[in-house]
Amino acid sequence: MIEKDVLIIGGGPSGLCAASMLLDSGLEVMIVDRGLALGGQLIKQTHKFFGSKAQYAKTRGFDIAKILIEQVLNHENLEVLQEATVLGLYQDKVATVSYQNEYLKIKAKTIIVATGASEKFxxxxxxxxxxIYGAGAVQTLMNQFGVKPADEIIMIGSGNIGLIVSYQLLQAGIKVKAVIEASSRIGGYKVHASKLRRLGVPIYTNKTIKRAIGKNKVEQAEIISLDDQFNEIEGTSEIIDVDAICISVGLAPSYQLLDMVDAKLGYIPELGGTVALVDDHHMTTVDGIFSCGDSIGIEEASSAMMEGYLTGLYVSKYLNQAHPNYDELVQKYEKSLELLRGGPFGSKTRKGLKDMKEMLNDVR
Ligand SMILES: Cc1cc2nc3c(=O)[nH]c(=O)nc-3n(C[C@H](O)[C@H](O)[C@H](O)COP(=O)(O)OP(=O)(O)OC[C@H]3O[C@@H](n4cnc5c(N)ncnc54)[C@H](O)[C@@H]3O)c2cc1C
Structure with missing residues (x-):
């Protein structure tokens, strides 16, 4: 059995940032990640990020990943297992890991679950x-493995991910025939939508996919118009020739490991669906098991980083080995998170977090 102070499951931005605070506190940390490389979603992001300088705005996602990895890699108190999947998590803070055709057991004083999210279908x-692909799968093929997934594609969903991945498909030489959106408004930022339109990609609202057509693979997509109750409007069927369909209809937090330890869960649509309930210090209802980033609410890499730093700090205090600059850093990252969640774009998250607090009070 491997023994550590802290086991972090997931080496995306939130897990990496948590690790950096814990290492600075002198704790022994292990990061386990099932991917080929650390960095989580960031390693597929070829675009420059928005936001403020403190969260690496104007830097490409994969370059942000490099910065975060460099912050922790080669630290003497850090051990990293890549291509290692945590299959089981138990209340006595033991995780079972599938690694190089073997099963490992890791026991830690505290565990941070930073497993990110999975695509909705x-x-x-x-x-x-x-x-038929999810947008994340298309990004992995193109940006991580250099594989062109199609010649002609249609994108279902006009949130930021649908718009950004459509642009990346164009960059890879793929014709994006249209972006289809069921609601009456484009979900993502106007700047991304305008860029696509300038490049000749139509974005249709109040429409959805009814059927994929093809014998052994996708050859066409049937698109229909919807009324304001999301019912099909008869006589609006349209057939579009494509060899792939990309689905980008949102992400769902990966809470499953936390369910295994019987952490209390709640369904909070504003945070992406079912999530483990965490307190102000990101601890779940299971003592010593924490969670941060997209796994407890879909937001952005910027907030995942801030949550990661904070969770690392909170865990250092929980283990009675508080970071030397604990108070100053907690104040700094809490302030950054508050700013990120301020304004109209943060209203959904604010509502979700308020609901989580109420649910947590109810179960206690
Ligand atoms: C197309 C797209 C564009 C985006 N653009 C932006 C943007 O412009 N700005 C921005 O701020 N954010 C953006 N984001 C969002 C951002 O990438 C995520 O919010 C962020 O990566 C979440 O970080 P995380 O650490 O919580 O999870 P992730 O980055 O998802 O990392 C989770 C990690 O956990 C690992 N893992 C999961 N389960 C297991 C397991 N059982 N065992 C071992 N390892 C496991 C995964 O391999 C992964 O490495 C974008 C996302 C996408 C998909």
Whole structure:
């Protein structure tokens, strides 16, 4: 059995930032990640990020990943297992890990679950035909492995991810025939939508996919118009020739490991769906098991980093080995998080967090 002060499951931005605070506090840390490389979602992001300088605005996602990895890698108190999947988590703070065809057991004084999110999917006829991808899968193929996933594609969903991945598809030489959005408004930032439109990609609202058509793989997509109750408007069917369909209809927090330890969960749509309830110090209802980043609410890399730093700090105090600059840093990162969640774009998250607090009070 491997023994550590802290086991971090997930080496995305939130896990890496938590690790940096814990290492600075003199604790022994292990990061376990199932990916080929550390960095989580960031390693697929070829675009420059928005936001403020403190969260690496105007830097490309994969370059942010490099900065965060450099902050911790080669630290004498850090051990990293890559291509290692945590399969089981137990209340006595033991994790079972599948690594190089073996099962390892890791026991830690505290565990931070920073497993990010998974893609939501859509129910429609023939949605299992080869050629139907989630936007994250398309990004992995193109940006991580250099594989062109299609020649002609249609994007379902106009949130920021749908818009950004559509642009990246164009950059890879793929014709994006249209972006289709079921609601009456484009979900993502106007700047991303305008860029696509300037490049000749139509964005249709009040429409959805009804069916994928093809014998052994996608050959066409049937698109229909919707009324304001999201019902099909008869006679609006349109067939579009494509060899792939990309689905980008949101992300769902990866809470499953926390369910295994019986952490209390709540369904909070504003945070992306089912999440483990955490307190102000990011501890779940299971003593010593913490969570941060997209796994407890879908936001952005900027907030995942701030949550990661804070969770690392809180855990250092929980283990009676508080970071030397604990108070100053907690104040700094809490302030940054508050700023990120301020304004109209943060209203959904603020509501979600308020609901989480109420749910937590109810279960206690
Ligand atoms: C297309 C796209 C564009 C984006 N653009 C922006 C942007 O412009 N600005 C911005 O701020 N944010 C952006 N984001 C969001 C940002 O990437 C995420 O919010 C952020 O990566 C979340 O960080 P995280 O550490 O919580 O999770 P992730 O980055 O998802 O990392 C989770 C890690 O956990 C690992 N893992 C999961 N389960 C297990 C397991 N059982 N065992 C071992 N390892 C496991 C995964 O391999 C992964 O490395 C974008 C996201 C996407 C998809």
């Amino acid at each position: 859509l129910a429609f006829e023939n949605n299992d035909l080869p050629g």
